[in-house]
Amino acid sequence: MNRRINLIVDLTKMLLIILIACVLVFIIVFLTSQEPADAVYSFFVGPFTSLRRIGNIVEAATPLMFTALAVIIIFRAGQFSMISEGAFFIGILGAMIVAITGRMPPGIHPLAAIVFGGFCGAFVASVPAVLKMMWGVSELVTSIMLNYVVQFFTIYVVSYHYREITSSSLASLLFQETSAMPVIVEGTRVHLGVIVALVLCFLGFLFLQRTRLGFKLRVTGDNLHFAQYAGVGAAGVMVSAQVLAGAIAGIGGGAELLGMYTRFKWTSSPGYGWIGIVVALLARRNPLLVPLAAAFIGYLNVGADIMARSSDVSREVVLIIQGVMMLLIASEALLQHWRQKLIVKAAEKEAKEGNDDAPPELPDASIGGNDIPYTGVDTPTPNSPDQEGL
Amino acid sequence: MHLPCFIQKIRAGGVNVNQAVEALRMENITKVYPNGVIANKSVTFVVNQGEIHALSGENGAGKSTLMKILFGEEQPTSGTIFANGQKVNISSPTEAIRLGIGMVHQHFMLVPSLTVAENMMLGIEPRKGLKIDRKRAEKEVREISHKYNLPIEPNERVEDLTVGQKQKVEILKALLRGAKILILDEPTAVLTPQETRELFAELKTLRSNGYTIIFISHKLNEVKEFCDRITIIRRGQTMGVYPLSDISEQEISKLMVGRDVILKISKNKILPGAPAIKVRNLKILEESGRVRINNISFTVREGEILGVAGVEGNGQAQLVKALTGLGPYHSGSIELCGTDIRKKSVSDIRKLSVAHIPEDRMTIGIAPRLSVTENTVIDKTDNIRFFTRLGLSKSSEIREYGKKMVRDYHILCKTPDVSVESLSGGNIQKTVLARELSGGPKVIIADQPTRGVDVGATEFIRRQLIAMRDAGNSIFLITSDLNEVLGLSDGIIVLFEGEITAYLPDASNVTEEELGQYMLGIKRQSPEQISEVLHEQKD
């Protein structure tokens, strides 16, 4: 019963946030644009006008699913490592090296590249985790700094070791053809990576809810002192969570690279790790809701791109929307009143149906006879006369 | 039916019938929690000025809820509150404090990283210009601590305190704010009878100065001894208000639970087996170098309950931490079930079939946002009954187990899937007990096992512990409840300033007075007498 009410309220909340986000787009566009109707149209409807554009939504959502899942696993373990950004980018680097230098048959090549990317991500993520375990260094600080290290290291490796010299801008050598991820929907660039992401989200859910390590992870995240007292090996759990998350983000980086590009072309870290936090929170830290949340953010981004191309509003609108959405998601109080009302009603109804909320009789309570039936003295209570006298 | 005659008694001999002034009236209060639990059903609760009013009821009856409403922490679903005859709307604790209401919470509301003085002065800091006047804060804390006879060190950090000390900080914090209506939600659960008596001596002075005190406790002897009237609630409804001069402990517990409760502990003769806990020359130093446990040795045998008596803060907490692997020890040895636990992790120690009921259930005993079921299986993740070898959980097994725990330990909750934090204090304690006692332990370190549980459940837990002892397990019992230590233990050791000052091999022959003298360090046994606790043949 309550579960249903909670689901209804949560969904309504998500829709409401989305609605507010959309209203916000209207307002911004009408304030800044010469041709607001066109801009709004291209923002909201634009992404659905062709298969290609729908494909764009999926393409934009795919990397976010990986990073959001990584963020969820880290957060659920009670850690505040921001390493998904760095792990994603180093995953790109790892996969690139294998894609350029590897000589493998088509099926194996991308697989090997992505696995290596995941490995690199796991390694990077383990650094703040181990530093925290050994010396209690805040993983928040180290992970953010490490993200910069990763960014410059990657750019350095590409520009000094794998650079396409003929190109004027920074680009790597061309990947081996065998390394490409197959496109799965004809006429779009939607690649196998999205399937990998969906599967990982589902596995992530199973991991958290249905495995021993996942259980220990949630316990550790909920109360570290308790985890230590119960002997779950909290330190190990915290490190495993971050390593696992790093691997997922790294795999995401690899999949993104091989699915969407034939060369490495970034000049800075793409920021999927940060947006992944928005997605993770929008999904209420539940891996199963990640695809939905990622698709929505993907849609916003594609809409903004189309709008920027076909009108005079710039795509940075999305950033404003994402910021506001973060605030709304974080506002626990939103709709709380309504939830409470629904629940009170349900509880009253339940109570009336004779299915009283009274606690189950203690098995022992019958010993010695229950000779004070409490229903008999419901109301009025036998208050002492002094109270009535006043 | 006892009720009519109760009512008559009240009519005939009600206290202060004429001059009583209502300090507070809560009328028809109903509270439905966000998860649909109806915690209060049309409760009317009236307290007069200048009385100590007890509020009693089983675990989960709705006492804390009613008090949180009064303190503005929870909003009632319906009902009205009058303070000093005026209808009030208590929307927040700030508002409550403005109305002169103060509260000592069942679960501490302290900032662990701040010092005692900082916690107590939070929000009312004495100032010197822009700066906080630390000297004065410290002085005020010392003064009030002295005045109420609750000794506490102002500069210690709260996270380093034991539960009993934290409790004192909580009480003093509320007293310091000068509330005219003081709510005390189980303040005495971890205090010794001596400390309780001293606290009440002070509360009685407050009462004669026109203060009003609401007191919640499951220790009916305290209620009977110190309070003027009692309101009993059961399953969210009032069962009536009685002057305590007219109602016996038995009658109270009957109204609360609906049956007679036998609090007398009876058990079979002890049949001790091999040593299960062997502590030799144990020494525990604090980081500051202060000696907390000084060279103690004792043995707990199979089939034996060894009780520890002592005023809290005499090394009990450090000893328990060392025994369970949660804290360090400096020298000496600890052997559990034949294994030396030096350098062993908590989980290694747990694998030796050692259970630990912690004194502070809220900070280390539970994962608050996880379900009751999950909280009862967390120590059993290596059991192939719940997890396959590959580490996958067997959900239906786990669910069944959670249901069984809720049934066996009478945990009052809507379903076993609700989060533990939504349970009442006593039911959280039962959840901890269910987990620790159900894992088939051979050694049980029981630190305040019946803290905050109602009379019925206390009886159940004690019987459970005795049954485990009869089955040949060893129990190391630490409790501030003298009745419990005397009634439950086979032998008792007394800890005073980190040393064992007495070993009393037969608890049933010990009087409270005698025990008290050892606990306060007035008397001390000879080393020969104490060394009996080693249970070693001398040759």
Ligand SMILES: Nc1ncnc2c1ncn2[C@@H]1O[C@H](COP(=O)(O)OP(=O)(O)OP(=O)(O)O)[C@@H](O)[C@H]1O
């Ligand atoms: N935050 C909460 N959310 C949901 N239910 C709650 C919450 N707090 C308490 N409850 C429920 O309300 C009921 C009354 O709880 P309350 O804490 O008032 O009991 P209590 O009389 O203080 O018991 P105890 O003696 O164990 O402290 C219980 O069934 C409890 O599970």
Ligand SMILES: [Mg+2]
């Ligand atoms: Mg309570």
